[in-house]
Amino acid sequence: MSWISTLAELQEQGLPCVLVTIIDERGSTPRNSGSKMVVTAERIYQTIGGGHLEYKAMEMARQMLASGSQSTRLERFNLGASLGQCCGGATVLLFEPMGQPQAQIAVFGAGHVGRALVPLLAGLPCKVRWIDSREAEFPEQIPSGAEKVVNDEVVDEVDNMPAGSYFIVMTHNHQLDLELSAAILKRDDFAYYGLIGSKTKRAKFEHRLRDRGFNPEVVQRMRCPMGLGEVKGKLPVEIAVSIAGEIIATYNAHFGEQKHSKSAGPIAQLLPASRRNHA
Incomplete structure (x- = not known):
């Protein structure tokens, strides 16, 4: 050969x-x-x-x-x-x-935005795990470069990602989003964590996470709304392009680093999210 x-x-x-x-x-x-x-x-x-x-x-x-x-x-x-x-x-x-992936990404949720986003991420130098408890929500054809993961205990998949991973949460259930947020923030070793939702959703989650004892500095690392503020629109593909753009900006900002760690500054310092992500 x-x-x-x-x-x-x-x-x-x-x-x-x-x-x-x-x-x-x-x-x-x-x-x-x-x-x-x-x-x-x-x-x-x-x-x-x-x-x-x-x-x-x-x-x-x-x-x-x-x-x-x-x-x-x-x-x-x-x-x-x-x-x-x-x-x-x-x-x-x-x-x-x-072939070294720039980012290892866990996408939680196979809804409309997830189905628009995963093909974009799979076309990047990334390794993508697409996770949901509802197998019927996944399309028949999973993009090359993405792995479908069906697990009734979705939150358990947080611990199956390596340090420095990228987490994107966009499930059908706000309580599940909260549990995933808590599990991801508890690790505090991610390069990026984005949660789909509005500024109102962020405020509610910040309050609930503080009640659980999370340090405000850790909660600040959560991107919600996530995505590039310059990319407008409410269509799933428009939101997906916005999120993919932020992922690219994040791994480009880390280019040359051997490892991501919790000491990396929040993406909020790189890219102001001035718009909504409607869940």
């Missing part, structure tokens, strides 16, 4: 990888400039000539995968010198991360 076919197959599977390419070869061991190797967390595909250089390249690529690095890197290896040899020469390798 060629490296191009390998990349296409890994992309279809949603598996991140690093493409390693020999850019300049001046070593004593013959290697072909332009040779490529594809590295995943579990396997390597193709070869750049084997030996200690290939091992070091694989090691570095997997470090990049583990850290979630999105940045292309050029690295110079002088393995002969490092092994005490006088004529090892040097090799320059290019490391290109591929």
Whole structure:
């Protein structure tokens, strides 16, 4: 299988990888400039000539995968010198991360806005889990890049997301929205939390969450209304475009960070939501 076919197959599977390419070869061991190797967390595909250089390249690529690095890197290896040899020469390798999701997103709710939003998110460099207790609400065809999750205990799915995830809540039930909000805010390790609704809904939720003992600074991280204020309209697709735009703005603001954490400033500081999201 060629490296191009390998990349296409890994992309279809949603598996991140690093493409390693020999850019300049001046070593004593013959290697072909332009040779490529594809590295995943579990396997390597193709070869750049084997030996200690290939091992070091694989090691570095997997470090990049583990850290979630999105940045292309050029690295110079002088393995002969490092092994005490006088004529090892040097090799320059290019490391290109591929398929690493910019955001892992949980979308709660398969209603009208959810059905408009998930295809947009699935077309972005994101990994999307689409969650609802009502299987009949999902469309027959789930977009490639999204995973359908049917669970009667919807709130349990909050704990199944990794740190730094994006949470979008737009269910059919305000009490369920509140329980999800409490579970997400309790974690306080998300990169983004958006709740569909109006300013009135936000005020009610803030009051109820404070009554449950939540710190106002934590509650402030909740985006409600969510979405770009500049994108007007009440149609599901218009609201979906607004929310997707805010997601893009958020992960672009975090670009280059290895991990999201609760220390990240609230998205409210980035983008004023001056409009409504009608639930």
